[in-house]
Amino acid sequence: MNIEVHRLSPSRRGDFFRLHNEVNGCGWCCCVAWWVPTWEGWGERTAEDNRALRQALFARGEDDGYLLYRDGLPAGWVQAGPRDRLTHLTTDYGLEPDGEVWAITCFLVAPDARRRGLARQLLAASLEDLRRRGVRRVQAFPRRGHDLPPEDMWRGPEATFLEAGFAVVRDDSRRPVLSLTLTGADDPLG
Numbered sequence: 001m002n003i004e005v006h007r008l009s010p011s012r013r014g015d016f017f018r019l020h021n022e023v024n025g026c027g028w029c030c031c032v033a034w035w036v037p038t039w040e041g042w043g044e045r046t047a048e049d050n051r052a053l054r055q056a057l058f059a060r061g062e063d064d065g066y067l068l069y070r071d072g073l074p075a076g077w078v079q080a081g082p083r084d085r086l087t088h089l090t091t092d093y094g095l096e097p098d099g100e101v102w103a104i105t106c107f108l109v110a111p112d113a114r115r116r117g118l119a120r121q122l123l124a125a126s127l128e129d130l131r132r133r134g135v136r137r138v139q140a141f142p143r144r145g146h147d148l149p150p151e152d153m154w155r156g157p158e159a160t161f162l163e164a165g166f167a168v169v170r171d172d173s174r175r176p177v178l179s180l181t182l183t184g185a186d187d188p189l190g
Helices: 010-019 047-059 087-092 118-132 158-163
Strands: 003-007 065-070 073-082 101-109 137-140 167-170 177-181
Touching: 003 118, 010 047, 010 065, 010 073, 065 118, 073 118, 101 118, 118 158, 158 177
Parallel strands: 101 137
Antiparallel strands: 003 065, 065 073, 073 101, 137 177, 167 177
């Protein structure tokens, strides 16, 4: 099995949509949950609404994550970017503004690729790239619990973050916040 992780770019947007589909259980969301203003009305949004929002994000240059390829095909996704651009997230979690913090907010691994350690590989490669890009601190917002159903894993598995060195900075049963300082980060982002 050949694994590669690449930062999302305009040339990879088609792969983003190939991964975010009904077969993989993610054709409706298109990874825009934290881009809407609030949870109010979230359940009434259509797949077309969410795809249009994702297209608008792409149009303004928001290539906000990483794709994992297994044997040349997109098999995993993680959304990562500056935390404070996601007003919904910062408001929902009651976070003080901090322009230095990045957030990892969403994970997707295709069902036929799960339970093979790909989420760990995707997270590790993403963190290494963020470190090279000068990101100093990253936060994550996983759901708590063991053996969660796939539909509750979209924020990423807590154990995977802990294994990667994240520490719990808000120990809340419903809204934990994990944080990681990226040592050896290169020059600050330009």
